[in-house]
Amino acid sequence: MPAEGPDAAKPCYRFAVAPRFSMPGAFDGRFERNGGVHRDGDRVWPLADWRVLPATEVTSLVSGVSGRDAILPPTHLGLLKVPDHLRAGWWAEAERSGGVTPAAGAHFEGIFSKVVDFLRFKRLPLPERVALKVAVSVPGLSSTRVATAGGPQGLSFGDAADTAEAGGGKPVACINFGDEGAYVVLLDLPPAAMATRLEAAGVALPQGLAPAALVRRYFEAFPQQPLLRLRLEPGEGLWLSPLGVVHDGWTDGKLDLDVMLLVGCETPSLRRSTSPTGQETGVPEGL
DSSP states (O other): OOOOSTTSSOSOOEEEEOTTOOOTTTTTTOEEEOSOEEEETTEEEEOSOOEEOOHHHHHHHBOOOOSTTOOOOTTEEEEEEOOHHHHHHHHHHHHHHTSOOGGGGGGGHHHHHHHHHHHHHTTOOOOSSEEEEEEEEOSSOSOOOBOTTSSBOOSBSSOTTOOSSOOTTOEEEEEEOSSSOEEEEEOOSOHHHHHHHHHHTTOOOOTTOOHHHHHHHHHHHOTTOOOEEEEEOTTEEEEOOTTOOOEEEEOTTOSSOEEEEEEEEOOTTOOOOOBTTEEEEEEETTO
């Protein structure tokens, strides 16, 4: 079995405040790391042994992206914050429409358009056609990702049905629209690097492997690969690499609903039904 540990799998993603956002001391006390994963059938869950990273380890994860015209490169995950009035506008609309349900998606078109306009104004690398989806999850969950067939999916970087060539289900950002801090759990390693490490360990990988299958095989081989947990305050978000980021939500210990705005590329399977872990709704830009 190859050696485990945070330095055993390189190159890793780096973290930065997204260009044209001002967030002084943004990463102070924000990161935690655990000791790996456990499996339940075909699904993978993070271990709960989180420890706060000291400043020296945080420094090794962060690499700034500077310059007025800078663009967040695919090697970086970007911290951002939307204006308070956008999050407040979403909550006001949720109250008027009687809550977040799949049937209520049309009520949020106006506020969703304003969110997209703001992200384009900040020149974040949005896809041409944008899909916004709100995922609402109850406290006490170690996974908030929803599988194609319903129920919690566990760690992945796309929908279970996606292939390596057609990963339209990969989100490009998640933004905390809730009223308390929220967590994103992630593996700071691109899928291509995961595949390279598996092949170096003698694991044969077929072409067009679905994201969920790649994640499963990776953690079968490296169950002690540490994960990161990043805290997002209300209104804060994380811009994800288009290469794919293995991630999930985490609501254990929360007191209130976890409300995440997920930003992605419009796909035919945009509209989804309610799941046991939360409710989802989405409206593509331009409808």
